[in-house]
Amino acid sequence: MRKKIVAGNWKMNMTFDEGQTLTSEILNMMKDEHSGDAIAVLNPPFPHIYPVKKLIGEAKGVFIGAQNCSDKESGAYTGEVSTKILASFGVQYVIIGHSERREYFKESNEMLAAKVKLALAEGLIPIFCCGESLEIRTSGTHEPNVKFQLTEGLFDLSPEDFSKIVIAYEPIWAIGTGKTASSEEAQDMHAALRRHIASKYGKDIAENTSILYGGSCNPKNAQELFGKPDVDGGLIGGASLKSRDFVDIIKSF
Numbered sequence: 650m651r652k653k654i655v656a657g658n659w660k661m662n663m664t665f666d667e668g669q670t671l672t673s674e675i676l677n678m679m680k681d682e683h684s685g686d687a688i689a690v691l692n693p694p695f696p697h698i699y700p701v702k703k704l705i706g707e708a709k710g711v712f713i714g715a716q717n718c719s720d721k722e723s724g725a726y727t728g729e730v731s732t733k734i735l736a737s738f739g740v741q742y743v744i745i746g747h748s749e750r751r752e753y754f755k756e757s758n759e760m761l762a763a764k765v766k767l768a769l770a771e772g773l774i775p776i777f778c779c780g781e782s783l784e785i786r787t788s789g790t791h792e793p794n795v796k797f798q799l800t801e802g803l804f805d806l807s808p809e810d811f812s813k814i815v816i817a818y819e820p821i822w823a824i825g826t827g828k829t830a831s832s833e834e835a836q837d838m839h840a841a842l843r844r845h846i847a848s849k850y851g852k853d854i855a856e857n858t859s860i861l862y863g864g865s866c867n868p869k870n871a872q873e874l875f876g877k878p879d880v881d882g883g884l885i886g887g888a889s890l891k892s893r894d895f896v897d898i899i900k901s902f
């Protein structure tokens with residue numbers, strides 16, 4: 650059975666105090682209200698990781714992730730954070746290939762494939778992002794375009810390694826715009842990606858891969874999105890900065 654996951658990507662938001670308050674509120678609400686099997690992954694900016702992880706402690710169903718990692722193992726790369734460093738701080742997940750990293754920091758498929766391998770080598774679970782621009786969606790080539798991102802970033806992995814990957818499909822035109830993909834559009838792409846995975850790794854691995862949707866997901870649309878058979882949760886940006894919204898999304902399964 651594949652995991653149901655709601656990952657919060659705080660992006661470059663939250664001061665120390667704000668991050669502590671948000672985490673405490675999420676933990677309290679999860680404890681009091683959440684009885685389902687969906688798990689939460691909090692992905693704050695790097696400096697928050699250690700204190701947020703301490704707050705999480707042994708809380709059930711709540712995990713800590715990073716928003717990025719280096720494609721280099723270690724050494725003279727000022728400003729970078731390696732997967733080894735992340736793992737040593739108890740980080741469990743890492744977002745790789747978010748469209749903002751691909752676009753603003755020119756991260757190539759080759760670089761992302763290297764990051765994925767380093768993450769897996771340190772026991773981190775990559776949340777591998779893919780998604781198409783509005784231009785590509787309008788041209789009707791979104792499916793091959795997004796499949797290609799998976800092929801380039803992940804299909805070098807052994808079946809054993811691939812089975813640890815979480816995918817996040819995020820249409821770029823839906824990120825932070827308030828314009829969500831319809832639940833049918835999300836389902837169509839998720840099903841296409843699952844078929845693509847099956848063609849390379851077989852049906853069992855494909856059926857066990859969690860594929861999350863990201864892009865203006867909120868408490869109002871989460872239930873419909875998560876109700877689709879191939880949507881296994883969400884990668885949440887804006888709504889993950891409000892404890893009430895984030896926990897309501899987790900409770901939408």
Ligand SMILES: O=C[C@H](O)COP(=O)(O)O
Pocket residue numbers: 658747819823824825826827863864865866884885886887888
């Ligand atoms: O990583 C999260 C996504 O970029 C979605 O962001 P958003 O929920 O603010 O649209």
